Amino acid sequence: MYPASFEYLKPQSIEEAMALLTEHGEDAKLLAGGQSLVPMMKLRMARPKYLIDIHRLADLNYIREEAGQIRCGAMTRHIEIEESVLIRAQLPMLAVAASEIGDVQVRNRGTIGGGLVEADPCGDYAPVALAINAQFKCVGPKGERLIPAAEFFSFAYTTTLGADEILTEIIFPLPAQDSAGVYLKLERVAGDFAIVSAAVQCAVDKNGVCSAIGIGSAGGGTVPQKALAVEALLRGQKISPELLAKAGELIQVDAEPIEDMRGSAAYKKKALSAILRRAISEALRQAEAKRVS
Amino acid sequence: MAKSITLTVNGKSYSGEADSRTLLVHFLRDALSLTGTHVGCVVGRCGACTVMWNGTAVKSCMVFAVQADGDEVVTVEGLVKDKRLHPLQQSFWKNDAVECGYCTPGMLMSAYGLLQKNRNPSDEQIKKAISGNLCRCTGYGNIVAAIKEAAGNFTK
Numbered sequence: 001m002y003p004a005s006f007e008y009l010k011p012q013s014i015e016e017a018m019a020l021l022t023e024h025g026e027d028a029k030l031l032a033g034g035q036s037l038v039p040m041m042k043l044r045m046a047r048p049k050y051l052i053d054i055h056r057l058a059d060l061n062y063i064r065e066e067a068g069q070i071r072c073g074a075m076t077r078h079i080e081i082e083e084s085v086l087i088r089a090q091l092p093m094l095a096v097a098a099s100e101i102g103d104v105q106v107r108n109r110g111t112i113g114g115g116l117v118e119a120d121p122c123g124d125y126a127p128v129a130l131a132i133n134a135q136f137k138c139v140g141p142k143g144e145r146l147i148p149a150a151e152f153f154s155f156a157y158t159t160t161l162g163a164d165e166i167l168t169e170i171i172f173p174l175p176a177q178d179s180a181g182v183y184l185k186l187e188r189v190a191g192d193f194a195i196v197s198a199a200v201q202c203a204v205d206k207n208g209v210c211s212a213i214g215i216g217s218a219g220g221g222t223v224p225q226k227a228l229a230v231e232a233l234l235r236g237q238k239i240s241p242e243l244l245a246k247a248g249e250l251i252q253v254d255a256e257p258i259e260d261m262r263g264s265a266a267y268k269k270k271a272l273s274a275i276l277r278r279a280i281s282e283a284l285r286q287a288e289a290k291r292v293s
Numbered sequence: 294m295a296k297s298i299t300l301t302v303n304g305k306s307y308s309g310e311a312d313s314r315t316l317l318v319h320f321l322r323d324a325l326s327l328t329g330t331h332v333g334c335v336v337g338r339c340g341a342c343t344v345m346w347n348g349t350a351v352k353s354c355m356v357f358a359v360q361a362d363g364d365e366v367v368t369v370e371g372l373v374k375d376k377r378l379h380p381l382q383q384s385f386w387k388n389d390a391v392e393c394g395y396c397t398p399g400m401l402m403s404a405y406g407l408l409q410k411n412r413n414p415s416d417e418q419i420k421k422a423i424s425g426n427l428c429r430c431t432g433y434g435n436i437v438a439a440i441k442e443a444a445g446n447f448t449k
Binding site: 001002003004005006007008031034035038039042043053055103104105106108109190191 | 296312313314315316335336337340343349350351352354355356357359360403406407421422424425426
């Protein structure tokens, strides 16, 4: 099975990649790990005339902690995020999300930047990025800009990244030490994209009140969502079973899931509610345990 | 557009012409006649074409040959040393981990990738490591047992 013909280009720097992207415009595509793009090209769903391979630009492969943030180069592979001691300790739900992607072979090649730019409605990183307000650093001919996660996904498989821009870095603000994060995914078979998923980061004070909470979800529509209404409902409250049930109702109000082979819209709404409630309960339990210890 | 590429496969240097769109699996099989690597689904679902590329297991139908120019690849043929089966292959034989054999090269390479990193994997870790490899004879039980046993006898 062969894709349409294309010219393979391998720039040695971000600047060179950007120049190639500017030169070839809509005819070009950036190749990251290729674990979605290559099959899409074989199925002729993508037919770039120029393929610009940026996977091995060393400047785009790193994980570091800096000024209360974890910064990941866009070409950092899923396996490196899954196994990063730093991420496992400081932002475990991100390592969990990475470990849920595809299979080992896919995680050995696929990258965080590639996965985010692909913008599958049920990708694993987006809910985590939305829950904790990650920012995406992009460079283009006009310079550098930061796009907040909540403004990055515009439609299924579509982002607000310009055609001449390159996503270079994902910046995750580190959550407070006493908070806990959980990523939960419902899938049909191991390694599939999610039917629905939810990421919750929260903290609990000594009175059992939820003092801070961030929620991201996928599967409720054509783009992953930051659940602002649910966050507002729960923030500053003691979370009783009744309030949790209300959160499960609220997440369904604005949800318009896509009907596909993974389930009907009605099923996905219920599933999203259930996964969200489970993720909130587990995050609260972990945050409570952290506070006591 | 054909391009001249050079790969080190199983420790030996090979040069050949590859179209940009030639998949690594086709280059290995058609240009280098290394047919041990199998072509299954060709869309990255079955794992039959798994090889080691610069030290990690990848599906060679998800990579263009030109991407591997100058790199190191190990295929199932590379597991045999001095005409002796690799401990993994011996263990697959001993544990009846082969039925029709179609998935076997991919299973072996995924297992090889796992054992490079983890010499004492649990059943769960083995299952996770081969979750990208489909066996339609559904002989997974024996495959897991074979990998577990081989882990004890594994040498690089």
